[in-house]
Amino acid sequence: MKKTLRKMVLLQPIGCFLALFFGIYSQWALAALPIQHWRASSGAQVYFVESHGLPILDISVDFSAGSSADTPEKSGCASLTLQLLDLGAGGLSEDKISKSLADVGAQLSARFDRDRAGVLLRTLSNKNERNQALDIFSKIIQYPEFPKNALKREKARVISGLKEAKTKPGYIARHTLNNMLYGIHPYGLRSSGEVDTLNGLQRNDLVDFYQTNYSAVNSVISIMGDVSRSEAAAIAEALSKNLPKGGALNISPPVTEPVSGTERIVHPATQSHILLAYPGLKRNDPDYYPLLVGNYILGGGGFASRLMEEIRQKRGLAYSVYSGFYPLKQAGPFQISLQTKKEQSEEALMITQKVLSDFVAEGPTEKELAAAKGNIVGGFPLRIDSNKKIMEYLAVIGFYNLPLTYLDDYVSAVDNVTVAQIKDAFQRRIPPEGMVAVVVGAIEKE
Numbered sequence: 001m002k003k004t005l006r007k008m009v010l011l012q013p014i015g016c017f018l019a020l021f022f023g024i025y026s027q028w029a030l031a032a033l034p035i036q037h038w039r040a041s042s043g044a045q046v047y048f049v050e051s052h053g054l055p056i057l058d059i060s061v062d063f064s065a066g067s068s069a070d071t072p073e074k075s076g077c078a079s080l081t082l083q084l085l086d087l088g089a090g091g092l093s094e095d096k097i098s099k100s101l102a103d104v105g106a107q108l109s110a111r112f113d114r115d116r117a118g119v120l121l122r123t124l125s126n127k128n129e130r131n132q133a134l135d136i137f138s139k140i141i142q143y144p145e146f147p148k149n150a151l152k153r154e155k156a157r158v159i160s161g162l163k164e165a166k167t168k169p170g171y172i173a174r175h176t177l178n179n180m181l182y183g184i185h186p187y188g189l190r191s192s193g194e195v196d197t198l199n200g201l202q203r204n205d206l207v208d209f210y211q212t213n214y215s216a217v218n219s220v221i222s223i224m225g226d227v228s229r230s231e232a233a234a235i236a237e238a239l240s241k242n243l244p245k246g247g248a249l250n251i252s253p254p255v256t257e258p259v260s261g262t263e264r265i266v267h268p269a270t271q272s273h274i275l276l277a278y279p280g281l282k283r284n285d286p287d288y289y290p291l292l293v294g295n296y297i298l299g300g301g302g303f304a305s306r307l308m309e310e311i312r313q314k315r316g317l318a319y320s321v322y323s324g325f326y327p328l329k330q331a332g333p334f335q336i337s338l339q340t341k342k343e344q345s346e347e348a349l350m351i352t353q354k355v356l357s358d359f360v361a362e363g364p365t366e367k368e369l370a371a372a373k374g375n376i377v378g379g380f381p382l383r384i385d386s387n388k389k390i391m392e393y394l395a396v397i398g399f400y401n402l403p404l405t406y407l408d409d410y411v412s413a414v415d416n417v418t419v420a421q422i423k424d425a426f427q428r429r430i431p432p433e434g435m436v437a438v439v440v441g442a443i444e445k446e
Contacts, residue, residue: 033384035394035404036229042216044240047398048232049224049390057125057225058391059134061141061239062111062118062399064250065213068186074205076193078213080154081206082110082117087150090139094150097136106133108140114187115252115329116399117213120391125226134235141214142242146206155198162192173273173440176263180436181277181333186252213250216243220398224391255279255331260434262349264442272345272441273337276352278430280334281327283400287425289413291325291334294422296372297364298356299323299336304371310355311338317348329400334430342441349439357432363423376414 036048070078086108087094101108106123119141123133165171175190182188193201221239223232258279281291299307299322311321321338336356340348364372384390384407397406 033390033407035397035407036232037398037404038233040216040221040233040236040240042237042240042243044216044219044221044236044243045398046221046223046232046236047394048222048229049394050227050229050232051224051387052226054387055125055226056122056387057130057227058120058122058223058387059137059235059239060111060118060120060222060391060395062116062220062222062395063214064115064218064399065117065209066113066115067189067191068114068252069209069213069250070186070189070193072184072189073197074201074209075189075197076158077197077201077205077209078117079112079191079193080151080158080198080201081146081209081213082112082119083154084146084150084206085110085119085144086140087154088145088147090143090145092136092139094147097140100136101133104129104132106136108137112191113328114191114332118395130227134238138239141239144210146203146210148203151201151203151206155201158192159195159198162195162198169267169269169271169273169440172265172267173275173438176265176438176440177275177277177335177436180261180263180438181258181279182255183258185255185330187255187328187330187332211244212246214244215246216240218250219243220395222391222394222398224387224394252330257434258436260436262437262439265438265440266444267441269441270342271339272342272348272439273339274345274349274352274437274439276336276349276356276435276437277333278435279331280325280429281332282330283327283332283396284402285327287429288327289417290421290425291429293369293372293376293414293417294359294364294426295323295325295334296376297368297422298359301372301375304375306359306368307336307338307352307355310351311348315347315351317344317351321352342443345439345442349437353432353435353437356430356435360426360430360432363419363426366419369417369419369422373415373417377411380411380414 034049038046040046065078067078086097089097104123106121109120111118121133121137123130179188219240221236223235281288297305299305302308307321307323311317312319318338318340323336325334326332336352338348338352384393393407396402397404
């Protein structure tokens with residue numbers, strides 16, 4: 001799940017430069033990506049790509065402070081901690097932070113999922129603008145104040161949204177599936193928290209969570225753009241030297257096999273939401289590439305996938321059907337999702353399960369594999385054709401401790417996947433009979 005801090009300023013100067021120089025990256029993306037890595041004196045891991053093609057600097061700081069760092073009793077604390085970082089910090093009010101960033105054309109955003117909480121800054125690299133933006137950014141991540149009035153307001157906003165979401169079939173389906181898939185594992189906690197736990201959270205809870213989970217040794221700093229190595233090193237030092245000193249990395253326990261079954265939930269919606277899942281991949285999993293390529297053939301390749309062919313093209317049961325792996329530190333979900341007319345829900349579920357079962361049993365054909373490789377490899381340059389996209393990969397490489405050559409190796413790793421490897425990986429990792437499934441909008445039994 002990805003969230004953005006509310007104070008985001010989209011400035012014309014940055015937008016103009018991006019449009020002007022966009023073409024540079026499609027060429028550069030084909031070359032090796034020169035990632036530099038070191039550890040700051042604070043203990044923070046630093047990953048840096050120097051690029052002077054645009055007068056822009058992108059920085060992200062990620063912490064092992066996602067929703068899995070919560071406890072059941074204080075679920076929602078991780079998310080609120082991240083949300084309040086820019087609502088008062090270092091003696092600056094929420095409005096002052098927003099205005100100061102706007103004055104120099106900087107953008108502030110955030111990301112949040114089960115594993116990590118991250119804060120991102122984009123600024124012009126000119127020294128005056130850059131220094132002001134970095135000063136604000138440094139205060140936000142190192143001196144957050146968690147004002148009580150802001151906490152009260154944000155709690156009310158999240159609770160209101162949570163109550164509204166609980167009536168929506170898509171939300172009900174996702175939450176039910178997650179409970180079935182992960183149970184009491186930390187990945188099973190709702191990222192937004194629960195109404196009861198949110199109501200009970202106090203300022204001290206956020207302060208304690210920050211002190212424990214936003215430590216320098218628990219952080220990964222990613223930097224890309226128009227600065228030198230020495231400037232990047234100075235930036236990393238300034239951003240991390242006053243982070244909390246405690247704590248080792250949060251490590252979630254291994255994910256256990258779920259109890260298979262299908263949950264059918266009656267809902268007045270005309271469309272049924274159908275989700276199936278099983279614990280899939282760790283980010284550094286040795287089966288990553290066979291499962292990645294195999295999933296493209298099964299349901300990740302749009303109209304080229306088997307699920308789309310059987311569910312939409314042949315039977316018209318759904319407008320779209322998709323499968324995907326979502327790797328995390330522990331086994332993230334392998335998930336299939338679709339929507340269909342209520343009266344067709346059981347047929348659609350049955351066909352989906354059969355397509356999966358047949359694929360696991362038989363594997364792909366050589367023709368399917370060749371087409372999948374061509375599409376994945378051919379589309380790869382577009383996945384790293386901008387600073388923003390490269391920064392996302394840089395942060396993933398750092399946070400999950402992937403090889404610095406990850407992007408350089410990607411194409412050859414995909415190209416080396418065989419039919420036998422895909423079949424073997426799916427048979428070992430994705431048992432069709434072990435999947436959990438939920439249908440929201442099921443036909444009501446008389």
